[in-house]
Amino acid sequence: MSSSPPLLPPVDLRADDVEIGNYATLLDSLDIALLVFSADGSLQLRNTQAATLLGDTPVVWEDENGQPLAVDQRPEREVVQTRQVIRHRAIGIRKAASGATDWYRASAFPVFADDGSLRRVLLALANLTRDRQLASQSMPTHDPLTGVFNQGYIRLLLDDEDRRARRYGTPFSLALITIDDFADFCAANGREAGDRLLAEVGSLLGRNLREFDMVGRFASDQFLLILPNVRINDAMIGLERVLAAVEATYAHHTRAPLTIRWRGHRIQRRRFIDIDRAPEATAQRSAGSRR
Numbered sequence: 001m002s003s004s005p006p007l008l009p010p011v012d013l014r015a016d017d018v019e020i021g022n023y024a025t026l027l028d029s030l031d032i033a034l035l036v037f038s039a040d041g042s043l044q045l046r047n048t049q050a051a052t053l054l055g056d057t058p059v060v061w062e063d064e065n066g067q068p069l070a071v072d073q074r075p076e077r078e079v080v081q082t083r084q085v086i087r088h089r090a091i092g093i094r095k096a097a098s099g100a101t102d103w104y105r106a107s108a109f110p111v112f113a114d115d116g117s118l119r120r121v122l123l124a125l126a127n128l129t130r131d132r133q134l135a136s137q138s139m140p141t142h143d144p145l146t147g148v149f150n151q152g153y154i155r156l157l158l159d160d161e162d163r164r165a166r167r168y169g170t171p172f173s174l175a176l177i178t179i180d181d182f183a184d185f186c187a188a189n190g191r192e193a194g195d196r197l198l199a200e201v202g203s204l205l206g207r208n209l210r211e212f213d214m215v216g217r218f219a220s221d222q223f224l225l226i227l228p229n230v231r232i233n234d235a236m237i238g239l240e241r242v243l244a245a246v247e248a249t250y251a252h253h254t255r256a257p258l259t260i261r262w263r264g265h266r267i268q269r270r271r272f273i274d275i276d277r278a279p280e281a282t283a284q285r286s287a288g289s290r291r
Helices: 017-029 048-054 075-082 128-136 151-168 182-189 191-207 232-250
Strands: 032-038 043-046 059-062 086-095 101-112 118-127 172-179 214-219 222-228 257-268 271-275 281-284
Touching: 017 032, 017 043, 017 048, 017 118, 032 048, 032 075, 043 048, 048 118, 075 086, 075 101, 075 118, 101 128, 151 172, 151 214, 151 222, 172 191, 172 232, 182 191, 191 214, 191 222, 191 232, 222 232
Parallel strands: none
Antiparallel strands: 032 043, 032 118, 059 086, 086 101, 101 118, 172 222, 172 257, 214 222, 257 271, 257 281
């Protein structure tokens, strides 16, 4: 896992094409793809990393929810229209041939001429998927019972996200999911039933979050969610979807109810803002039952 955010240019760039070429070479050495567009949105240059990423076969660009992006919705087109910087937006790139999607942290910057007109747009793509794969080679990353990140690794991911927020002011949200009365459930139904319940909840969380969101087991009955580039009001929409998924999964069981609670936080720069919300999803849960 990268210990610091990728090297990015200053906001107000005034650079000629030679300087941009040198910058493209620098990003190559950092394994970051760079695409350079003209003021009309046409591609002018891509470094070696970008050429490897995009190749010569069709690719589909996806938004943070996995939905295809139209050409005019892509970050570089937005910068062409607004002249504003885009920082650390999650973008998926799906190879049409294989159907596999890799996720990237996209940042797009305008480059201005001396008269203030737009000359170029730089689009940098740092590979999120590869960073996590590299990290997994050097330390255990997943909880074997639930399949989500273990506590040690989710803490490292949280530290990494916090560094980005402090350096760039980009928001992210946290949510702590708690299974109510888990110890009592295990005492009444057995530890194996409790393990099955944890595995089911972990799987539900993974399936009902955005692909680049992060979920880890934080305690025996708790899961920590890290939601990049989203404020708490928007994150609450996804959390309500998780609660609805729990309700739908256990709606037809007939024994003691399963309830989960969440506590959310918004993180931006050096502020820590606590949003204490505890909606409950109640569903009938049969001990030892499977999905």
